[in-house]
Amino acid sequence: MSAAVEGRPPAPAEPVLVTRGLSKSYRTGHIVQGRRPALVDLDLQLLRGEILGYVGPNGSGKTTTFKLLMGLVRPDRGEARVLGEPLASRAWRVRAGYLPEHPYLYDYLTPAEYLDYAGRLFGLSRDARRRRARELLALVGLERSADVPMRRFSKGMLQRAGLAQALVNDPELVFLDEPMSGLDPVGRRLVRDLVLDLRKAGKTVLFSTHILSDAETLCDRVAVLRGGRLLSVGALGELLRVDVTHLEVLASGIARDTAGLELARRAEPVGDRLRLEVEEGSLARVVAAIEGAGGRVLGVQPVRRTLEDYFFEELGGAPAGAGARGSAAWGEG
Amino acid sequence: MRAGVNRTLAVAANAFRETVRERVLYNLVFFAILMTLAGLLLGQLSVRQDEKILKDIGLAAMDLFGTLIAVFIGTGLVSKEIERRSLYPLLAKPLSRGEFFIGKFAGLAFTLFVNLSVMLLALMLTLVLTQRRPDLGLLGAVYPIFLGLLLTVGFAMLFSSVTSSTLAAVLTVGVVIVGRYADVIRGMREVAPTIPPALVNALFTILPNYANFDFKSQVAYGDPVPAGLLGWSTLYAVGWLGVVLGLGLASFRSRDFQ
DSSP states (O other): OHHHHTTOOSOOOSEEEEEEEEEEEEEEOSSSOEEEEEEEEEEEEEETTOEEEEEOOTTSSHHHHHHHHTTSSOOSEEEEEETTEETTOSGGGGGEEEEOSSOOOOTTSOHHHHHHHHHHHTTOOHHHHHHHHHHHHHHTTOGGGTTSOGGGOOHHHHHHHHHHHHTTTOOSEEEEESTTTTOOHHHHHHHHHHHHHHHHTTOEEEEEESBHHHHHHHOSEEEEEETTEEEEEEEHHHHHTOSEEEEEEEEESOOTTOTTGGGSSEEEEETTEEEEEEOGGGHHHHHHHHHHTTOEEEEEEEEEOOHHHHHHHHSOSOOTTSOOTTOSBOOOO | OHHHHHHHHHHHHHHHHHHHHOHHHHHHHHHHHHHHHHHHHHHHHSSSOHHHHHHHHHHHHHHHHHHHHHHHHHHHHHHHHHHHTTTHHHHTTTOOHHHHHHHHHHHHHHHHHHHHHHHHHHHHHHHHHHHSSOOGGGHHHHHHHHHHHHHHHHHHHHHHTTSOHHHHHHHHHHHHHHHHTHHHHHTHHHHOTTSOHHHHHHHHHHSOOGGGGOOHHHHHTTOOOOHHHHHHHHHHHHHHHHHHHHHHHHHHHHOOOO
């Protein structure tokens, strides 16, 4: 996270996206019809130049939010303004880009052809389209596959082509719905770097993910959704209270029942070593106890609260079927 | 306004490119040419009827294969985009649903135009080779066929904007079949006098009459189609297309893409 903090632009202020009471429910059932709320009274602000992580478990309303903003579904109530324009206006779309979750791009086209098509929809000239396609394909690492039909692409390559089309108009506001989905580690690194480059270039990014480590690495602020409701929004530091929660001490040459180690919150053997969770105030006494018993302190590491801890501790754990504590990601939402 | 036209043309160009890259389209053209060649063989078996049979089979093949393309590609134009979610990134751009819908229609219309032109050229070539003369009068039958195909595409897009592509294909085929026998509905008064005339008239009015686009026999016999009739066919097609595309567009505009 510290890497992300370095080189940040000055504190952002101007909101580029404001939603008030944005709500959407979907019809359920065929004979007996009901309505399932997908998003309830969303009040959200996205500030210029920031990367806002939009996180939450399956069915929390992340993708519904993107669809509402993109005009793919209509809100039941509420309003939104994007780049100073009403949501329904198409004027702001010239200045925005969108990558949907699991994008399907025409498989009979090559990425160069698809980018050309996307560029035409923005009214770019032929020269500008060619230049932009070259730049973007190089940016997402697809320059060698520029003329290969996308039906031959892997899921990761499609995701990268999707990312390129979202940037074809050099947008100032970028909506990315699960951009890491389906990518291998190299692809994920590429997207991560690309998002950080967008921030350096002064762009604003709304970025949904269920991979919490990505949100921690990339985002200035995080908005947390659950069951269609926005639970909290804030800087990661505020949200997670990133102060050191405890210290992890790795020691060797001592037994678990050594006198003084009862000060540790937890002690568990790891091979021939002992890992201890220690409160900051007890560290000196625990280290003294280890050394006094003839043991050796191999390392002391501060442990911060993670976004994942936040979800599990404050929101009552993952939804059914989403996995046990300690998993790095939830299902898609 | 101009930007909107350019976006619509971009969608149309892409829809045309898609249909051209669909192997089914090549097969249909190939089969249409085969049908024309078969007509040529049949013509050699008849006495003095060879030219008529050739035109009959050629025009019928154009109509049939054009209808197959209009129904099966037409129903997939919008519904496939919705099912595969390929329209999501497009509608997030400054492209309206109307521009997308009309662009798709225009793209397939151009495909059908190219398809019919290729078939007409093949038929003309066959006539030149066998009869030593081309017959420009064929245009009097091919132009209304094209209008009828546009209407079929309109119905295909209307149905596919409210239901799945399979059901849309079934409904479109139903409309085309009923439309081709619309005159039979009008004649029901004589066959079944118990049916209220108002119902017969209503049915006849609300169903498209594809007979307005059918001058194949007339042209095969070498009779010219009066310009007034072609003008009426054009007006009829434009009127119906306005209604059908308008309804399809209204449905497409109000739809949620969940």
